[in-house]
Amino acid sequence: MDKAKRNEGKAVTIYDIAKEAGVSAATVSRVLTSNANVRQDKKDKVLKLMEKYDFTPNALARGLTDTRSKVIGIVAADVRNPFYSEMFVACELAASEYGYMVVLGNSLGDTVREKLQLEKFQEQRVDAVIQIGGRADDMVLNPDYLEKVKQVTGRIPMVTTGNLEGQRCYQVRIDDGRGIELIMEHLLGLGHRRIAFVGGWMDIASTHDKFQRYTQLLKQYDIPFLPELVGKNGGYDPESGYATMGAMLAQGHVPTAVIAVNDFTAVGAMKSIREAGFRIPEDISVISHDNSYMAELVTPMLTSVEYHYQHFGEMLIGTAIRAIEGQEPPARQLVEPTLVVRSSTSIVRAS
Amino acid sequence: MDKAKRNEGKAVTIYDIAKEAGVSAATVSRVLTSNANVRQDKKDKVLKLMEKYDFTPNALARGLTDTRSKVIGIVAADVRNPFYSEMFVACELAASEYGYMVVLGNSLGDTVREKLQLEKFQEQRVDAVIQIGGRADDMVLNPDYLEKVKQVTGRIPMVTTGNLEGQRCYQVRIDDGRGIELIMEHLLGLGHRRIAFVGGWMDIASTHDKFQRYTQLLKQYDIPFLPELVGKNGGYDPESGYATMGAMLAQGHVPTAVIAVNDFTAVGAMKSIREAGFRIPEDISVISHDNSYMAELVTPMLTSVEYHYQHFGEMLIGTAIRAIEGQEPPARQLVEPTLVVRSSTSIVRAS
């Protein structure tokens, strides 16, 4: 750990290489970027010296001239949530295909943090930012946050999975309405009519959309809407799924099926259902969204709406890169969900 | 999304600000860094202009002179695993306390990717790199990887939660032996003597350490070591926990308690135990490591070894920053685990 020793490895620059190779820095730069032709023997000599000195080009210096950092910033709500970690990894893989790098910042539900992250990304001169979850999903956007968004979008492309309606953002959204359709078709097909909706906040766009479609479909199928079977204001974590579901059951409102806003909530709800003495799926079917690995971990395994993370990530990154390169991708794209049926849903029991 | 419009917001620089404010660029830089005093009225004028033009300092240019990017690179195995996402968020929070930023790269079990990540970080001139999981945990280090590590440590400090013995790395390791001690004390206190060990690969340092201590303690307490109760080569995911445990039970080897290498494996093992017709914890107790949120999600909730992520993250970041600042932190530090007792473990049944 001797500092001395570390310093002697001091930044080797293209000038050092150039001098020793008996060429100019420009030539070294040329072999580095392979943007122009260099005579083979010089190229070889340079390459060998780079190897010898463990030369690593300075991305900062490079970015200064390029105005292209090849870095995409991702601000997500919280990677500890499997949905976001799946999305992040999907983006990371997609980006590396294109020679881009991604950097992640978590907003952790804090508007200030989220703004700070955007600011950091701006300072870092990322080529684009992708916003997954967080404030961008709010139905009513925080004005402070909005101002920051305007500032960012004024300079670089921003793609979001959220709302940000009216902003100069590229949207790549999950078709939440379609997800609910798949769910309802499935449940109705199994004979369910007392279908609860659990979790989430209605001021979050995706949840709002889901709920809207849920009520619409009930009406469409002539099923009475029962407010007591709606456990909104639940949040997105297991605890709130547990609490919301528990409260509903405790009040004697027993559905035959429960739609959870995500797998986390579903897991909490399942626990609560069991503790109330019901069996899954015999007494109550449970169905949810995200199809994260959680869905396969629980018993019975969850029927869940799947978004095809890999594809989703590719769309996000692809859109960002096309925007960076001035190719004007569509302003709005939808991700088609599918339903993965497992064992947490079954035919409604004859009661 | 009109490109034209975006371009007109072209990079405002300190020179633009300086000119309009009627001061020199140096002065603008001074108010930016607040490293030196500037007359209040000039400062105000500059500040106002920065606001007006949404000036955002270019971190690349800044890093070019500073040789201090205020960025720490973290390479983790896979954020989709709760252990790593918890660690990452803990580091992110700790770093922001110190005015540092962290960037994440996932190695995803691929040596090539891991080397690439290190290389990227080097190019980005991060001030330090923190290695959590991945190749650094191997008992026998891949020579290619090792070379890259040497290259990195030759320039910037590297702190690792892994092995990397003999390298110029700062180690901040979990005291895995101590974790097993806590587990064994707990289990022995409950009367268990047929204790299985499930999951992990023995060529991973942390698993190796756990297993070593496990056999040591058995001997110490005069309990015969039963190889049939060891399900190594299991990996770290739910599937392998499920498979390994299933195989053991199928062969008629039924322990009274199972030590899982992490929560993921534990969840898989639990499923397998149930499917084999045993109850948890009445027939078989289950205990694991990591105490991730998974531990509280499952039924019964898992007794698990906790590492205090926040503190762990602070140690990692603190060590990195001290090293960056030339303060020579200790070469090796241990994280003390504790045991969180929940309901997956109980007194061994009278059989």
Added chain:
DNA sequence: GTGAAAGCGCTAACAC
């Protein structure tokens, strides 16, 4: 094909 020179946006002596 290759070198010289300018410049990317900022910081840090160094004078005044």
Added chain:
DNA sequence: GTGTTAGCGCTTTCAC
């Protein structure tokens, strides 16, 4: 206090 002057390491015209 504040301006001037060098760079930081790289890319990129522009000549030759």
